[in-house]
Amino acid sequence: MIKGDKNLRIGVYVCHCGTNIAGTVDVEKLRQFAETLPGVVLARHYKYMCSDPGQELLKQDIMEHGLNRVVVAACTPSLHEETFRRAAEQAGMNRFLVQIANIREQVAWVTDDAETALDKAKAHVAGAVRRVALHQPLERQFVPILPRALVVGGGIAGIQAALTLADAGKEVILVEREPSIGGHMAMFDKTFPTLDCAACILTPKMTAVKNHPNIRLLTYSEVINVEGSVGNYRVQIRRRPRYIKEDLCIGCMQCVEACVFTRARFPNPFDRGLGMRKPVYIPFAQAVPPVPLIDPEACLRLKQGKCKETCVVACGDRGAIDFEQQVIVEEYQVGVIIVATGYQIFDPSVIGYYGYGKLPNVYTALEVERLLNAGGPTSGKVLLRDGRVPKRVAIVHCVGSRDKKYHAYCSRVCCMYALKLAHLLKEKTGAEVYNCYIDIRTPGKGFEEFYNRVQEEGVHFIRGKVADVSPVPTGPGENGSSGLIITVEDTLLGEVRKIPVDMVVLAVALEPQADADNVRRMFGISCSTEGFFLEKHPKLAPVNTASDGVFLAGACQGPKDIPDTVAQADAAAAKALALIDAGQIELEPNTAWIDEEMCSGCKTCIPLCPFNAISRDEERQIAVIDEALCKGCGTCVAACPSGAAKQKLFGFEQIDEELEGILSYV
Amino acid sequence: MSENRVANLGSKFEPKLVAFMCNWCSYTASDLAGTARLHYAPNVRIIRVMCSGRVDPTFVLKAFALGADGVMIAGCHPGDCHYLEQNYKTMRRYALLRYTLAELGIEEDRLRLVWASAAEGPQLAEAINDFVERVRQLGPLRWSINWQEDGQREKAIEQIAHEHAEALEVPV
Numbered sequence: 001m002i003k004g005d006k007n008l009r010i011g012v013y014v015c016h017c018g019t020n021i022a023g024t025v026d027v028e029k030l031r032q033f034a035e036t037l038p039g040v041v042l043a044r045h046y047k048y049m050c051s052d053p054g055q056e057l058l059k060q061d062i063m064e065h066g067l068n069r070v071v072v073a074a075c076t077p078s079l080h081e082e083t084f085r086r087a088a089e090q091a092g093m094n095r096f097l098v099q100i101a102n103i104r105e106q107v108a109w110v111t112d113d114a115e116t117a118l119d120k121a122k123a124h125v126a127g128a129v130r131r132v133a134l135h136q137p138l139e140r141q142f143v144p145i146l147p148r149a150l151v152v153g154g155g156i157a158g159i160q161a162a163l164t165l166a167d168a169g170k171e172v173i174l175v176e177r178e179p180s181i182g183g184h185m186a187m188f189d190k191t192f193p194t195l196d197c198a199a200c201i202l203t204p205k206m207t208a209v210k211n212h213p214n215i216r217l218l219t220y221s222e223v224i225n226v227e228g229s230v231g232n233y234r235v236q237i238r239r240r241p242r243y244i245k246e247d248l249c250i251g252c253m254q255c256v257e258a259c260v261f262t263r264a265r266f267p268n269p270f271d272r273g274l275g276m277r278k279p280v281y282i283p284f285a286q287a288v289p290p291v292p293l294i295d296p297e298a299c300l301r302l303k304q305g306k307c308k309e310t311c312v313v314a315c316g317d318r319g320a321i322d323f324e325q326q327v328i329v330e331e332y333q334v335g336v337i338i339v340a341t342g343y344q345i346f347d348p349s350v351i352g353y354y355g356y357g358k359l360p361n362v363y364t365a366l367e368v369e370r371l372l373n374a375g376g377p378t379s380g381k382v383l384l385r386d387g388r389v390p391k392r393v394a395i396v397h398c399v400g401s402r403d404k405k406y407h408a409y410c411s412r413v414c415c416m417y418a419l420k421l422a423h424l425l426k427e428k429t430g431a432e433v434y435n436c437y438i439d440i441r442t443p444g445k446g447f448e449e450f451y452n453r454v455q456e457e458g459v460h461f462i463r464g465k466v467a468d469v470s471p472v473p474t475g476p477g478e479n480g481s482s483g484l485i486i487t488v489e490d491t492l493l494g495e496v497r498k499i500p501v502d503m504v505v506l507a508v509a510l511e512p513q514a515d516a517d518n519v520r521r522m523f524g525i526s527c528s529t530e531g532f533f534l535e536k537h538p539k540l541a542p543v544n545t546a547s548d549g550v551f552l553a554g555a556c557q558g559p560k561d562i563p564d565t566v567a568q569a570d571a572a573a574a575k576a577l578a579l580i581d582a583g584q585i586e587l588e589p590n591t592a593w594i595d596e597e598m599c600s601g602c603k604t605c606i607p608l609c610p611f612n613a614i615s616r617d618e619e620r621q622i623a624v625i626d627e628a629l630c631k632g633c634g635t636c637v638a639a640c641p642s643g644a645a646k647q648k649l650f651g652f653e654q655i656d657e658e659l660e661g662i663l664s665y666v
Numbered sequence: 667m668s669e670n671r672v673a674n675l676g677s678k679f680e681p682k683l684v685a686f687m688c689n690w691c692s693y694t695a696s697d698l699a700g701t702a703r704l705h706y707a708p709n710v711r712i713i714r715v716m717c718s719g720r721v722d723p724t725f726v727l728k729a730f731a732l733g734a735d736g737v738m739i740a741g742c743h744p745g746d747c748h749y750l751e752q753n754y755k756t757m758r759r760y761a762l763l764r765y766t767l768a769e770l771g772i773e774e775d776r777l778r779l780v781w782a783s784a785a786e787g788p789q790l791a792e793a794i795n796d797f798v799e800r801v802r803q804l805g806p807l808r809w810s811i812n813w814q815e816d817g818q819r820e821k822a823i824e825q826i827a828h829e830h831a832e833a834l835e836v837p838v
Contacts, residue, residue, distance in 0.1 A: 076697045077714070105700025106712050110791070116708040123711050521745055526691065528785040546690050546748060546784065590716055608719075610750040633749035635719030638759075650716055659725060662684065662711045663732040 008039035011067040015049035015074035024108040024117045037129045055087040062091035071128045073101040094137035101128035123662045130661035134654045142584040145231040146335030155183020157340035157554025157569040164573035166214035176219045180287035189372040192420040193450035206288040230549030241325035242293035248320035251290035258314035272367045275377025336549045336576040343555040346400030346509035355469045360385040362504040390502035394486045396466045397437040400509035411559040414507040415441045422459045434460045464489040510559040532558045543572040590632035590649040598644035605636035681735035681801040683710040688718045690748035692740035698787030706791035707798040719752030736776045736801035743781040
């Protein structure tokens with residue numbers, strides 16, 4: 001028995017997908033089976049249904065045989081549903097009268113045995129045939145896209161994406177949590193493998209962001225809430241007080257000079273705590289915006305309400321200092337969102353035997369970047385905490401990466417930045433540098449050549465993991481040396497070596513930001529097992545996410561170097577532009593609706609909808625669904641006790657028939 | 667259908683399972699398991715829904731009535747729902763449904779709720795294997811056969827209709 005249209009003319013197409021499907025599933029037997037199903041007037045198999053000839057075959061059949069439903073047994077609907085819908089539409093059929101039976105990902109690729117695979121494929125085809133019989137022609141739905149973009153994160157990824165969009169004439173709102181844009185890249189000294197100075201290539205872009213008429217830059221701000229959907233997102237942004245008015249300040253830094261704290265004595269996070277700042281400060285010289293801010297935890301006026309306020313005096317008539325500033329929340333409407341929230345570095349103090357946090361001369365690579373940086377706490381001099389210049393340096397690779405206890409993945413950039421640091425440390429201090437590595441990974445333009453260069457410069461390479469970092473035992477006669485001894489198994493020599501050094505540099509892993517989980521939930525993004533944001537498809541949609549209109553750029557999606565980040569940022573910007581310029585996007589028409597005759601007005605459905613799409617018409621005493629707000633999850637449909645809530649494409653009868661088909665084959 | 671099942675009983679029992687999977691996480695995870703060629707138990711037949719919240723409890727009962735030995739509902743992890751919070755509603759229904767199943771004399775373990783993110787292909791494949799093993803231990807449900815053998819279902823339906831009619835005081 002089959003429900004649905006009496007004049008059903010269903011065509012079933014079994015795709016071989018080369019040997020991907022045909023290698024496991026007997027496509028001829030499946031075709032024969034499909035032919036016996038009620039309503040089916042035609043069943044074929046073909047080598048590649050998604051190819052032009054395959055689609056042509058489908059179109060020809062629709063026209064010649066008057067098919068009014070189509071089932072394609074092929075790969076997952078997420079790949080080619082659109083292809084076959086379009087083909088059907090071109091042949092004059094409504095595009096929603098097509099159903100996919102997924103016999104590749106869910107049958108051929110996961111089943112060893114031909115017989116069980118055929119059995120399973122038959123079930124899926126039978127389910128699809130019975131379901132499609134109940135499909136109804138539907139209209140396509142489009143929503144307009146607001147031509148304004150939100151870029152979250154002002155590191156190099158966010159900067160690049162914002163500039164590309166703004167240059168194309170689109171309005172951009174760039175949100176950065178820190179007081180300045182620049183991200184991690186602004187902390188680096190040089191960039192591998194070309195050794196360009198990071199600031200020299202980054203700061204022009206930062207300034208361009210500040211001066212761009214199409215970019216509204218919101219620093220020291222965070223997105224706290226996102227509502228709406230593609231085309232029209234409403235985002236709330238919390239702006240923390242700088243206590244200095246951005247529009248009045250000219251960045252003269254007189255207030256910093258004048259502060260009652262004559263000496264900088266608060267650790268500067270931008271220098272990873274190696275440098276100090278005053279309560280009123282600018283994170284680094286090239287910060288954008290070039291406006292200082294006041295740390296309420298350190299400022300006497302803000303903390304205790306009592307201070308000579310020398311900064312206010314120094315600011316004079318300009319009056320940019322405002323101790324009364326409060327947190328404010330601003331709301332913006334945007335059409336598309338680019339998430340570029342970056343990464344954080346692995347905290348190596350959890351690996352006890354490296355001694356980080358206990359032994360003063362064990363550093364993370366990022367700290368060493370700050371030491372090497374001319375704008376850093378030592379003005380570019382590599383000095384240990386006791387002021388000495390290191391003579392022997394060990395660089396430990398894969399700290400937190402490629403280690404099942406911490407992160408199983410390779411952080412991709414550490415080998416190269418460790419080689420860069422080896423080169424720079426040797427160049428600046430003439431020290432002996434030992435690189436202790438598991439494998440050196442240098443796939444990239446000019447990377448292997450850079451590795452060769454560093455080897456030729458006389459940097460030592462030891463293939464083995466460092467098992468221990470200990471202080472040199474200080475005995476009588478020694479002057480409290482703060483030297484270190486590393487223990488490493490040299491796997492090429494086959495022996496354990498103990499090497500005395502002055503400085504240990506840990507090439508730490510890149511990991512998701514601490515609050516990545518909250519951020520991704522806010523934007524409706526999934527994550528991979530490591531916590532990095534998940535792209536829609538690892539190969540074919542690397543910047544899209546499961547949420548339409550939300551794109552990814554940079555290391556929030558996975559560890560990557562600057563060139564890859566910039567490329568991805570431009571890709572995300574291009575995707576966003578394509579969406580904005582198209583002006584509209586098609587939505588799946590799987591929204592819910594109420595059969596007014598059947599609705600008893602019980603209100604069961606109303607609290608179930610998180611999008612407030614359901615309301616009650618008090619006059620008629622029934623529920624009403626606003627299809628513009630409905631996202632099509634179907635939760636209300638499943639809950640309606642009288643079956644009055646219905647869903648297009650996923651109706652009760654359609655799912656029910658699929659279930660019957662799957663379990664009883666006919 | 668019934669013959670198949672009887673034949674199955676002779677050899678190793680191969681349970682028949684239906685899985686409802688949400689489009690955004692679990693269905694994608696099952697695709698990922700396929701892409702990675704992770705061979706898992708072939709007993710499961712997957713039905714795609716937009717959200718685990720779409721799974722009407724009657725689908726589950728219907729599946730059992732049609733001969734399924736087990737039903738899996740798979741959705742996004744709590745907090746990860748594409749529709750914000752609908753998987754919590756699935757969670758509630760699941761608890762009630764298990765209770766109902768027990769009342770109907772069906773082992774609760776024949777219904778299983780699984781959370782699998784779009785990146786968790788291997789985890790999902792493992793969960794399916796594990797579920798198949800559990801249902802295999804429980805043995806065939808044979809609910810549909812039991813119903814059909816003595817016409818209880820028809821009688822029960824008639825009875826219910828009768829009671830409803832009486833309650834509404836409308837002559838049948």
